[in-house]
Amino acid sequence: MLQQAFDFKNESDCLYKILDDLPESDLERKTQFKEWSFNTIIRHLHVWNYAANIALSNDVEWKKFSDDLKDNFNNGKSLNDFENNFSNHLRGKKLIEKWKSSYLVITDKFKSEDPKKRVKWIGPDMSVISSISARHMETWAHGQAIFDSLGIRRKNEDRILNIVIIGNNTFNWSYKVNKLDVPKQAPYLKLTSPSGELWEFNNKQNTNYIEGKAEEFCQVVTQVRNIQDVNLTVIGSISEKWMSIAQCFAGKAEIPPKPGTRRINLG
Numbered sequence: 001m002l003q004q005a006f007d008f009k010n011e012s013d014c015l016y017k018i019l020d021d022l023p024e025s026d027l028e029r030k031t032q033f034k035e036w037s038f039n040t041i042i043r044h045l046h047v048w049n050y051a052a053n054i055a056l057s058n059d060v061e062w063k064k065f066s067d068d069l070k071d072n073f074n075n076g077k078s079l080n081d082f083e084n085n086f087s088n089h090l091r092g093k094k095l096i097e098k099w100k101s102s103y104l105v106i107t108d109k110f111k112s113e114d115p116k117k118r119v120k121w122i123g124p125d126m127s128v129i130s131s132i133s134a135r136h137m138e139t140w141a142h143g144q145a146i147f148d149s150l151g152i153r154r155k156n157e158d159r160i161l162n163i164v165i166i167g168n169n170t171f172n173w174s175y176k177v178n179k180l181d182v183p184k185q186a187p188y189l190k191l192t193s194p195s196g197e198l199w200e201f202n203n204k205q206n207t208n209y210i211e212g213k214a215e216e217f218c219q220v221v222t223q224v225r226n227i228q229d230v231n232l233t234v235i236g237s238i239s240e241k242w243m244s245i246a247q248c249f250a251g252k253a254e255i256p257p258k259p260g261t262r263r264i265n266l267g
Helices: 003-020 024-028 038-057 059-074 079-086 092-110 128-150 158-169 171-176 214-221 237-245
Strands: 118-121 123-127 188-192 198-201 209-213 233-235
Touching: 003 092, 003 128, 003 158, 024 038, 024 092, 038 059, 038 079, 038 092, 038 118, 038 128, 059 079, 059 118, 092 128, 118 128, 123 128, 128 158, 128 214, 158 188, 158 198, 158 214, 171 237, 188 214, 209 214, 209 237, 233 237
Parallel strands: 188 209
Antiparallel strands: 118 123, 188 198, 209 233
């Protein structure tokens, strides 16, 4: 069984639990993430969960999905336009329940797949384990905007290791997408998991390293926090540059949020 599939489900369940208790009107509440509403975030997660599902097993449906997405952009429309049309303008409690039923199906499909199997995606193909880990990362990252808006301090668990791994593995990508030369060596990472376990990555060195809470590293690489808004120890010019441009997701280069613009709403 593929553990990452269950990690994705557990992260989705955590987000579903707080959304299920909200009145319908609260789902139109805007977040600090590009002023996306809760509805917009869940619609985004739902559509791309669907995309991961068809990429796993249906080449015909995948081609239609990717072609429709290209047509949408060629016609000058936004990603939100595409997702809204694709989901038939679903919103509110019906959207929440549709998203839940979909992520349960995806969990069931991915859990028994070969982790190394290649699947289609927008851009290069990826492995099954990378695909479901990316769905976990997206759910966690976009979910942060909802937790922040509701003033809820999320209690993270060690399943965020999947996000740490993606963040570390996209060191080169963060430079390439910003059209910068990639350093020869990534900084040493010394991170403490939510349970207190030590997670270490890359070669140990004293000149370039990052140390602190794993969840704060995840917040920076997913761009839900500016590096100045967390308590990571960042030593060395390469470490500093990486944390200023870190981007663990695909697409065009995105500028990290300005300091203080993404934070928990304490009323």
